Amino acid sequence: MVMADTNLAHSSRKGDARAEMQRLRDHLDSKVIGQPVLTERLLLSLLADGHLLVEGAPGLAKTTAIKALSDAVEGDGHRIQFTPDLLPSDLTGSEVFQPETSSFRFEPGPVFHDFVLADEINRAPAKVQSALLEAMAERQVTVGAHTHRLPDLFLVMATQNPIEQEGTYPLPEAQLDRLLMYVRIDSLEADAEREVLRLVRRQARGEDEAEMEKITQDTVFEARRQVMSLHLSDALEEYIVQLVIATRDPGRYEPRLSEAVEWGASSRGTIALERCARARAWLHDRDYVSPEDVQNVAKDVLRHRVLLSFDAEVEGLDPDAFLDALIQRVPLP
Numbered sequence: 001m002v003m004a005d006t007n008l009a010h011s012s013r014k015g016d017a018r019a020e021m022q023r024l025r026d027h028l029d030s031k032v033i034g035q036p037v038l039t040e041r042l043l044l045s046l047l048a049d050g051h052l053l054v055e056g057a058p059g060l061a062k063t064t065a066i067k068a069l070s071d072a073v074e075g076d077g078h079r080i081q082f083t084p085d086l087l088p089s090d091l092t093g094s095e096v097f098q099p100e101t102s103s104f105r106f107e108p109g110p111v112f113h114d115f116v117l118a119d120e121i122n123r124a125p126a127k128v129q130s131a132l133l134e135a136m137a138e139r140q141v142t143v144g145a146h147t148h149r150l151p152d153l154f155l156v157m158a159t160q161n162p163i164e165q166e167g168t169y170p171l172p173e174a175q176l177d178r179l180l181m182y183v184r185i186d187s188l189e190a191d192a193e194r195e196v197l198r199l200v201r202r203q204a205r206g207e208d209e210a211e212m213e214k215i216t217q218d219t220v221f222e223a224r225r226q227v228m229s230l231h232l233s234d235a236l237e238e239y240i241v242q243l244v245i246a247t248r249d250p251g252r253y254e255p256r257l258s259e260a261v262e263w264g265a266s267s268r269g270t271i272a273l274e275r276c277a278r279a280r281a282w283l284h285d286r287d288y289v290s291p292e293d294v295q296n297v298a299k300d301v302l303r304h305r306v307l308l309s310f311d312a313e314v315e316g317l318d319p320d321a322f323l324d325a326l327i328q329r330v331p332l333p
Contacts, residue, residue, distance in 0.1 A: 016222075033195045053179045240294055
């Protein structure tokens with residue numbers, strides 16, 4: 001009887017977490033009009049416990065997306081505008097001297113929030129980028145002789161503007177590798193553009209829908225446990241491994257690509273691809289991971305982990321076309 005009650009409680013938690021995350025997805029889609037890829041990738045990052053870089057022109061609701069997420073999940077959010085004069089301590093915080101006690105007290109910086117929007121990350125110099133990416137990778141900040149833990153739910157959405165490159169500092173490949181996904185978003189279609197106008201009018205008249213009841217952090221952690229428990233066959237695991245290895249040695253599958261790559265995806269890419277595929281399968285209410293899940297997230301997971309050769313770039317080959325060719329040629333399980 002006790003075992004039956006335990007199984008029932010486990011099944012209830014499993015169903016509740018899925019229902020809550022679907023509720024969150026519907027809420028994000030209602031706030032971020034016409035960007036289903038962005039909202040799904042944001043949820044995948046939340047479920048896979050990683051961070052994402054979003055590239056898109058201004059006005060495509062990148063800020064709205066992370067704000068809607070932080071408003072809907074238990075926790076707090078913060079936006080950091082990256083500029084060339086920013087210092088690492090402006091992110092991490094610093095030791096402040098207290099004359100009354102003749103001692104130093106740590107004053108946390110804006111990175112100590114559950115959800116952080118790093119807006120136009122490529123406008124900050126290398127030291128600032130490195131400070132943020134180290135915090136993302138290690139989930140902690142070291143100032144002086146003390147190490148300070150970041151929140152368990154810590155998620156960063158970094159953005160960069162593809163239009164304007166003057167006065168920017170491109171992220172090095174080694175630092176990009178620490179980001180779970182690199183997502184590119186496009187301008188809206190006409191129908192979505194009209195819906196944005198209607199939404200803005202409703203908000204201006206104070207007729208916007210009431211905010212949803214916040215999802216607890218325990219629900220998010222339960223969802224993450226379920227994602228990592230999802231069934232993934234040995235054959236599909238091998239497919240993930242071979243797809244990543246193909247980025248390092250593409251000539252095995254397509255001779256004309258043998259000299260196209262300088263550096264392929266690292267083992268972090270393998271881990272990220274599996275986690276994102278698991279998260280997508282779970283979000284789509286399946287108890288197993290399919291090849292379609294892997295292929296759907298492959299470019300967002302791998303495009304920033306592949307460094308193409310100069311000759312390949314001269315010929316007009318970009319990472320997306322390179323990955324498309326590999327996805328078509330690496331045999332499915």
